[in-house]
Amino acid sequence: xxxxxxxxxxxxxxxxxxxxxxxxxxxxxxxxxxxxxxxxxxxxxxxxxxxxxxxxxxxxxxxxxxxxxxxxxxxxxxxxxxxxxxxxxxxxxxxxxxxxxxxxxxxxxxxxxxxxxxxxxxxxxxxx
Numbered sequence: 001x002x003x004x005x006x007x008x009x010x011x012x013x014x015x016x017x018x019x020x021x022x023x024x025x026x027x028x029x030x031x032x033x034x035x036x037x038x039x040x041x042x043x044x045x046x047x048x049x050x051x052x053x054x055x056x057x058x059x060x061x062x063x064x065x066x067x068x069x070x071x072x073x074x075x076x077x078x079x080x081x082x083x084x085x086x087x088x089x090x091x092x093x094x095x096x097x098x099x100x101x102x103x104x105x106x107x108x109x110x111x112x113x114x115x116x117x118x119x120x121x122x123x124x125x126x127x128x
Contacts, residue, residue, distance in 0.1 A: 002049060006124065009046035013039045013117055024110065029101035030093040036106075036113045037090035040083040043120040044069075050124055062087055069123070079119050082112035 020035035041058060044065045048055060053068055055061040062083060070080045086109060093101055 006046045006050050009042045009049070010121055010124065013043035013046070013121075016042065017113065017117060020110070020113070024103075024106055027103070029103065029106050030099075032106050033086065033089050033093045033101050033109070036109055037083075037086035039113055040086055040116055043117050043124075044083060047120050047124050050127055058087065069120075074123055075119055079112070079116055082109050082116050085109065086113070 016035045017039040020032045020039065023029075023032040023035060041061060045055070045061050047069065048061060048064055051068060053064050055064045065083070066080065069075050070077055089101070089105075089109075092099060
């Protein structure tokens with residue numbers, strides 16, 4: 001069951017990343033940021049599950065990921081940085097009134113999100 005859940009989370013990450021790309025093309029910047037964040041969250045939570053590391057919140061997932069993946073050298077801080085940035089941006093975009101991201105903002109995180117997903121999936125595959 002655990003392996004099925006890990007695979008489900010990887011597939012969700014891919015699905016919401018593709019949704020972010022569609023939203024990007026439609027100029028829906030805040031929604032694209034939201035989906036990019038969730039793509040990172042899903043794949044990060046899959047890796048933590050594989051390593052039998054629990055987290056009870058979004059902030060917990062990112063903290064545990066940093067502690068157990070980045071600080072141990074399994075992923076470089078530069079690749080991880082987009083996930084941390086998107087956690088803050090998602091909150092800002094979802095909950096701040098009269099705030100909107102622009103294309104340039106999303107341009108800065110679209111490619112790095114893809115790299116974060118790919119790197120995390122590689123770590124998962126290496127541990128199977």
